[in-house]
Amino acid sequence: MAAEANNAKPTFLSPPQEGKEPIVSLRGITKRFPGVIALDHIDLDIYPGTVHALLGENGAGKSTLVKVLYGIYTPDEGEIIINGRSTRLTSPADAISTGIVMVSQSPQIIDTLTVAENIILGLEKYNHFVPVTKVYKTIREESKRVGIKIEPGIEVWRLSYTQKQLVEILRAILLGAKVLLLDEAITYLPIEEKKRFYKFIRQFADEGGTVVLITHKIYEAMDVADKITVLRRGKVAGHLDRKEATIEKIRALMFGERSAEITYERLPTAQPEPNTVLEVKDLWVMGDFGGYAVQGVSLEVKEGEVLGIAGVAGNGQKELIQAIMRLRPVIKGKIMYNGEDITRKTTYYLRINGVGYIPDLPAKYGVSIENSIIENIAVLPVYSRGIINWDKIRELTLKLIKEFEIKTPSPDTPVKFLSGGNIMKVLVARELTVATNLLVAYNPTRALDEATAIKVRKIIKDKVLKNKVSAIIASEDLDEIFQISDRIAVMNSGKIVGVFPADKAKREEIEHLMVM
Amino acid sequence: MPGSIASFIIGVSSIFLAYYLAAVGHGLMEKSGVLNLAIDGVFTLGVAVAFAISVYTFSVPLATFIAMIVAAMFGLMLAFITTKLPISHGAAGLSTMFLGYGLAALVGLPARQLQINGRSLATIQPSLGGTWVWFYVVAFAVAVGIWYLVEKTKIGAAIRAAGENPASAEALGVNVLAVRLFASGVGYALIGIGAAVFELAYTQVWSQGAGMGYGWIAFAISLSAGRHPILIIISAMIFAVLDKYRFLIAAIYNLPPDVGKMLPFVAAIAAMIIFMVTPLRRKLAPPKSLGKIYFREERSV
Amino acid sequence: MVIVRRVKPLPYWIIPIIALLAGIAISVIILYVLMGASPAAVLSAIVYGFTRPGVVAKTFVALTIVGIALLVSFKGSIWNIGGEGQITFGLMAATWVALFTALPYINPGLAQASMILLAMVAGGIWALLAALPRAYLGLDEVPVTLIMNYIAYYIVDILVRGPWLGKHVYNYIRTDTIPSQVMFPQVPGTTMTWDGLFLLIILLVGVWYLLKNTSIGLRIKILGNNPNLLRSSGISVPLMVIVALTISGFIAGSVGALYLGGDVYRISYPVEVHTANYGYTGILVAWLSMLELIAVPIAAYIVSALYTAGIQYQILVGGHLGQLITAGSAIVDVFIGSILLMYTILITISEYKIKIIVKKR
Ligand SMILES: Nc1ncnc2c1ncn2[C@@H]1O[C@H](COP(=O)(O)OP(=O)(O)O)[C@@H](O)[C@H]1O
Numbered sequence A: 001m002a003a004e005a006n007n008a009k010p011t012f013l014s015p016p017q018e019g020k021e022p023i024v025s026l027r028g029i030t031k032r033f034p035g036v037i038a039l040d041h042i043d044l045d046i047y048p049g050t051v052h053a054l055l056g057e058n059g060a061g062k063s064t065l066v067k068v069l070y071g072i073y074t075p076d077e078g079e080i081i082i083n084g085r086s087t088r089l090t091s092p093a094d095a096i097s098t099g100i101v102m103v104s105q106s107p108q109i110i111d112t113l114t115v116a117e118n119i120i121l122g123l124e125k126y127n128h129f130v131p132v133t134k135v136y137k138t139i140r141e142e143s144k145r146v147g148i149k150i151e152p153g154i155e156v157w158r159l160s161y162t163q164k165q166l167v168e169i170l171r172a173i174l175l176g177a178k179v180l181l182l183d184e185a186i187t188y189l190p191i192e193e194k195k196r197f198y199k200f201i202r203q204f205a206d207e208g209g210t211v212v213l214i215t216h217k218i219y220e221a222m223d224v225a226d227k228i229t230v231l232r233r234g235k236v237a238g239h240l241d242r243k244e245a246t247i248e249k250i251r252a253l254m255f256g257e258r259s260a261e262i263t264y265e266r267l268p269t270a271q272p273e274p275n276t277v278l279e280v281k282d283l284w285v286m287g288d289f290g291g292y293a294v295q296g297v298s299l300e301v302k303e304g305e306v307l308g309i310a311g312v313a314g315n316g317q318k319e320l321i322q323a324i325m326r327l328r329p330v331i332k333g334k335i336m337y338n339g340e341d342i343t344r345k346t347t348y349y350l351r352i353n354g355v356g357y358i359p360d361l362p363a364k365y366g367v368s369i370e371n372s373i374i375e376n377i378a379v380l381p382v383y384s385r386g387i388i389n390w391d392k393i394r395e396l397t398l399k400l401i402k403e404f405e406i407k408t409p410s411p412d413t414p415v416k417f418l419s420g421g422n423i424m425k426v427l428v429a430r431e432l433t434v435a436t437n438l439l440v441a442y443n444p445t446r447a448l449d450e451a452t453a454i455k456v457r458k459i460i461k462d463k464v465l466k467n468k469v470s471a472i473i474a475s476e477d478l479d480e481i482f483q484i485s486d487r488i489a490v491m492n493s494g495k496i497v498g499v500f501p502a503d504k505a506k507r508e509e510i511e512h513l514m515v516m
Numbered sequence B: 001m002p003g004s005i006a007s008f009i010i011g012v013s014s015i016f017l018a019y020y021l022a023a024v025g026h027g028l029m030e031k032s033g034v035l036n037l038a039i040d041g042v043f044t045l046g047v048a049v050a051f052a053i054s055v056y057t058f059s060v061p062l063a064t065f066i067a068m069i070v071a072a073m074f075g076l077m078l079a080f081i082t083t084k085l086p087i088s089h090g091a092a093g094l095s096t097m098f099l100g101y102g103l104a105a106l107v108g109l110p111a112r113q114l115q116i117n118g119r120s121l122a123t124i125q126p127s128l129g130g131t132w133v134w135f136y137v138v139a140f141a142v143a144v145g146i147w148y149l150v151e152k153t154k155i156g157a158a159i160r161a162a163g164e165n166p167a168s169a170e171a172l173g174v175n176v177l178a179v180r181l182f183a184s185g186v187g188y189a190l191i192g193i194g195a196a197v198f199e200l201a202y203t204q205v206w207s208q209g210a211g212m213g214y215g216w217i218a219f220a221i222s223l224s225a226g227r228h229p230i231l232i233i234i235s236a237m238i239f240a241v242l243d244k245y246r247f248l249i250a251a252i253y254n255l256p257p258d259v260g261k262m263l264p265f266v267a268a269i270a271a272m273i274i275f276m277v278t279p280l281r282r283k284l285a286p287p288k289s290l291g292k293i294y295f296r297e298e299r300s301v
Numbered sequence C: 001m002v003i004v005r006r007v008k009p010l011p012y013w014i015i016p017i018i019a020l021l022a023g024i025a026i027s028v029i030i031l032y033v034l035m036g037a038s039p040a041a042v043l044s045a046i047v048y049g050f051t052r053p054g055v056v057a058k059t060f061v062a063l064t065i066v067g068i069a070l071l072v073s074f075k076g077s078i079w080n081i082g083g084e085g086q087i088t089f090g091l092m093a094a095t096w097v098a099l100f101t102a103l104p105y106i107n108p109g110l111a112q113a114s115m116i117l118l119a120m121v122a123g124g125i126w127a128l129l130a131a132l133p134r135a136y137l138g139l140d141e142v143p144v145t146l147i148m149n150y151i152a153y154y155i156v157d158i159l160v161r162g163p164w165l166g167k168h169v170y171n172y173i174r175t176d177t178i179p180s181q182v183m184f185p186q187v188p189g190t191t192m193t194w195d196g197l198f199l200l201i202i203l204l205v206g207v208w209y210l211l212k213n214t215s216i217g218l219r220i221k222i223l224g225n226n227p228n229l230l231r232s233s234g235i236s237v238p239l240m241v242i243v244a245l246t247i248s249g250f251i252a253g254s255v256g257a258l259y260l261g262g263d264v265y266r267i268s269y270p271v272e273v274h275t276a277n278y279g280y281t282g283i284l285v286a287w288l289s290m291l292e293l294i295a296v297p298i299a300a301y302i303v304s305a306l307y308t309a310g311i312q313y314q315i316l317v318g319g320h321l322g323q324l325i326t327a328g329s330a331i332v333d334v335f336i337g338s339i340l341l342m343y344t345i346l347i348t349i350s351e352y353k354i355k356i357i358v359k360k361r
């Protein structure tokens, strides 16, 4: 199979299509960031009337590429050719005027503005001083035409995530988009909504539009794309036609020589001890926008056990994890740790009593990238109270660097100079060291490339096995949940809707419960 | 109490207009996300420029116009460097403030020397010929005009978008630089006119340091009214009365006169706290990206 | 024109030097255009400023201390613009000790120490008042500390005009002169006092130790870079905000005592006119130091030399614009403004590159 995949490799330029000129061509696009070449001489042709998927694992450079195409990033080298003409894009407004519009994973529309205000900002035909109400009629008409119900005067913060993405699409249509860049725009939508978007994308392409669909999920590309281009470490790994694409071929291109390391087999399990380390009883927690995000959750974690919490993003996992870590107030219910009621205790209390914590978006919440590795370790209150004993902490840091194979010039290197995988290792190493009793984690491997993600999971599981630590790990990645958990709890709309032993759990059943 | 309501209103009209214009200009600029810490320096410079030009040309319109242009140049400069370069708004503003103070003295002193040697200063007399009525008309027209511009028009939406989240605004098709240049240029033009009114209609004298501190009062007025052009009418009026009649008020209530000077600042902080803790927050809280460094290629996650 | 991040930043000491030279060049041009000042005279005043450590010393000590004070809060990304107010409160506290207690007559040494200590406490309290709404309501500290400077001025004005009005002041509005026992002794041949010098050394060493070896120092640095990490580590972010800003005000407050005991010996009304503006100038010092403690005295020396140069220029050229000229402070403002502005702009090129893109359509 690997041999077959390699055959696909030599096609570095997508084959020309008869009778058609590419609408967008990239030649030699290169973009460097401190410590990484995000795009390394990318060549790509995109033809009108096609859905062209850009696939690649996290960090491959997909978002950088679309941001270059949308005029947000300026490439260091290379040429963008639109409709046969070499074009400099220096702002999104430039891109919009050539018919390129981007919709990304996090909605760009601004919360405090109304839908109409957000939309009119890009519409060149309205002069600067017209009242925004001028655009209401057009919005109403167009939204009816594409089958979306949206009131132009409503403020965006009142909309749900799905509605916001719909507004983004509507905006793209009103801007007269000829090329639609979707950067993981539908990846995080519930299944049903996703299907509606697929239909829309198909229709848009059939009417002559062009869609560039960026995703790291192979099946998403397989579902709608006509053509697939795979990026790996900032380079084009290969181009495939939908007809010739198979999951194996794509995987080989995405992960390259490491694709053999990528397995989603369950990691070895231990025999959990009978005593309970963490117990949550009828927990109620508020979300960020009012309303209960966690609604009467009860669960238990035994000593030496990994409890995985599966669920689609935004179903209360974040709030549950934060409440357990005492980073969010509990409205009702109880949290017990080692038989002690900690509902009114502080994060500090947990952190000096053997609880490790790996938060979501680790670069944002778990490390300080401007500080050195050693400072990032010393900050935990178990290591520094009053006067800091730097010798001891340096010793510990050196030990961790060796043990976890962290690639760094020295323990005093600012974390921002490390690669994403090594930053994550600093965090995991630190937290596993303080987690003498319990590890709490949320999406512990998000933003890592697959091979590193799997390595990190192994490290975590190893520690749990060896030191009889318990863990509660919430993740939006079902592969991760299956790989690491001993038991799986499914969370949906703030409630636990099912708990299964991992070896007996059925994937379909869990997926169904997640979106039910 | 002052003689009559009429003379009272006439009396505060010039300082009211000066405060009002400067505060509205400040609010407009900050709505677009540019933190304005240069206001006191540029206000002081505007006062000196208005004074100097009035001495040199004996023309009130020309003095006002040049003060407006000079101030607007500073507004454009601040908007340009804070938007185009990833630099600290605070540092840019404060250094411009120092520069404004220094330039004000250098611009004003030679004119003052001429004045001592016998040249006179053209001024506006708010108490004569109903000029003061026009002061209020201008203030209300500006209030409604700016309010409409910011809340109802496309460019107003763009200004608010640039203040909330410049990266998103850019992605939505806004030219953040152009919008901030517009808001800051117009904002500082208003500050410049305010400074000219302050000099030519209110104090009508100049010595080194004239106007210093009044820019900060305008700043405080704007913040205490949540940068809202209509609400600023109310707070500008309160602060104008406090400034004009502080000795009188202090005498009546037997308070030290400096209490009157202090009140605007206390009120500004109190108002800011109130906006933060009440539902007014959504409408009157500062723009989310006010003073945040904007760099288009920033990592977004 | 497009800005992109440099893959490798420039060495950090290059920028302050370029900024200094560019700022001086711009000032020379401004002074020439607006007042016809001969560049040679301006430059010779600058040379004078830089070569007279004894003259510069008083300003240098004050600015170094304010620079250190602001550095502590700036390290935590808490932008304390309220040095002026904290100094003014310190001035008030020190004046109280000197004029309204018997301490100066009982034990002058203790009285001087109390003046400094109480000034620090007063500065700390004033900063704390700004820290509380920042910590618990998220109210931006920049406008709050700034506005509080004015409130501090007026509180002191009220005192000076009211209960503290001196008995032996002729028709001036000011306090009495402090007793000679608490006038800080001068270091011979310089404008600075022994008290100031000792305080400077203690604070430099103390803050160095604080930032290097204590958990508070580490936490302030992390507060500045990523408060989320503090939160997830179990450390209270509001508490650290309060600590950083209060320490900053505490240190700044001492300058009020030095100003009273080593410089003016009384408070004159209105205090906002008679202030040395160290609180604002100190911002320049802290920024120029790039938040490196060892660079603070260097930056303070540069700024105080320029300060002296401005005054010196006025003496050199004296009367050039007529008798009413007090342009010295204006020249200082032009120097400070243009250097700081140049620095602020140029600092970007150490981490960013400017690319000019020509559009062909
Ligand atoms: N603005 C930025 N500054 C610095 N590095 C960046 C920036 N954006 C992306 N990177 C780095 O570039 C690489 C590619 O990132 P990205 O394009 O976001 O990948 P993808 O979207 O495929 O997950 C990563 O190593 C990322 O850390």
Ligand SMILES: [Mg+2]
Residues within 6 Å of the ligand: A062, A063, A064, A184
């Ligand atoms: Mg991406």
